Amino acid sequence: MQRNTKTVGCDGMETMMTTKTLASSKATALMSVLFVAMIGAATVFLTGFAHSQALHDAAHDVRHASGFPCH
Amino acid sequence: MTQHMMCVTPLASPATDLMIKHMLTSAVFAGFAAGLLAALLHFAFVQKLILLGEGYETGVLVHFNGVATSGSLNGHDHTAISVADAAAPATTEAATATQADGHSHEHEAVEEGSALTRNAWTSLFFGAGYVGYALLLVAGYGLAEAFGKRVTLREGLLWGIAGYAALQLAPAMGLEPELPGTMAADLTARQIWWLGTAICTAGGLGLLGYGKGVASVIGAVLLLAIPHVIGAPELDSYSGVAPPELASAFAARSLAVGLIVWSALGALSGWFWSRPQ
Structure with a gap:
């Protein structure tokens, strides 16, 4: 069995692989940011914007005190 | 058989999970702490x-006929007015008389239960709201970090004040x-203007800070400037x-409380965010 002992990152392609890794790392960070921002926006929407009567009644004082349009 | 050792981070990596977990825990801790502060300040100054x-x-109270309102802003004589009172049609005199004569024990119990429920919902939604704000803030911290900008307690405080300006102060201008x-x-129409103003203001402040x-x-x-040039929807007359x-007094106090709580939220979330993952 022939064994290739050369590993990626140690064969003269370090710069390219580092760039790829950084780009991939930034892309995953941006995906995480988007995911968390969407949960945050949904939570703020339910607290301050949803027209559901039950949500309006429960969050009534918070909407008024936080400056959301309420009625 | 050829073997290659790969050192490229896969898309759904443990690092991603770790980052999301760090964002969520930072936001939840900071958000609930700020929500608790918001509830306390609300009950003390705004409610x-x-x-x-x-x-x-x-119609329980009537303006220009409101003897009962005298000194009420600084006193505590009206904290007894509850949802149950507000729902009952009566004049100022009747409301005053009812308070002077005293409520029955049964009515007091209903009022107390109603007030407790109301306060519980208010506390819960302050917590939820500020966790939502905190999630938006830490998403911003993550974005800043992806571009090499570290956020700690100090930067978090500035982010919190900017969040207040975007989500409370600028919409309150209109x-x-x-x-x-x-x-x-x-x-x-008001919700659309509010949302547009918040997004524009956040974008504008982000550009000022990092552009x-x-x-x-x-x-x-x-x-x-754009949201205020367009102008908020408003009525033709005052009624x-x-x-x-x-x-x-309500406008001043709610804006002041908002500034305090948003500042605390920004500082706390920045501090949690800057801690080791």
Whole structure:
């Protein structure tokens, strides 16, 4: 069995692989940011914007005190 | 058989999970702490004004005939006005007389239960709301970090103040904090303007904070100004039933409390975010 002992990152392609890794790392960070921002926006929407009567009644004082349009 | 050792981070990596987990825990801890502070300040400074506003909204209290409102902003004599009181049609004199004569034990129990429920919902939604704000803030911290900008307690404080400006202060420039009993334009139109203003202001402040060059400054000023040039939806006339003193006190106190809590939220979330993952 022939064994290739050369590993990626140690064969003269370090710069390219580092760039790829950084780009991939930034892309995953941006995906995480988007995911968390969407949960945050949904939570703020339910607290301050949803027209559901039950949500309006429960969050009534918070909407008024936080400056959301309420009625 | 050829073997290659790969050192490329896969898309759904443990690092991603770790980052999301760090964002969520930072936001939840900071958000609930800020929500608790918001609830305490609300009960101390703002709630009694809302209850009074509801009294005028439902006719329990009447402006210009409101002997019972004298000194109420600084006193505690009206904290007894509850949802149950506000729902019952009565004149100021009747409301005053009822308070002077005392309530029956049964009525007091209903009021107490109603007030407790109301306060519980208010506390819960302050927590939820500020966790939502905190999630938006830490998403911003993550974005900043992806571009090499580290956020700690100090930067978090500035982010918190910017969040307050975007989500409370700038919308209040066009849509003043609404005391119950205040008349206002169509709800959906106001919500659209509120949302547009918040997004534009956040974008403008982000450009001011992290942009480079004159073009960024011009873009930021445009974003900050556009919502107010367009103008918020408003009514042609004034027909609010609550006294102006009450409405202005409510606006001032709710904005002041907002600044305090948002500052705390920014600092806390920045501190949690800067801790080791």
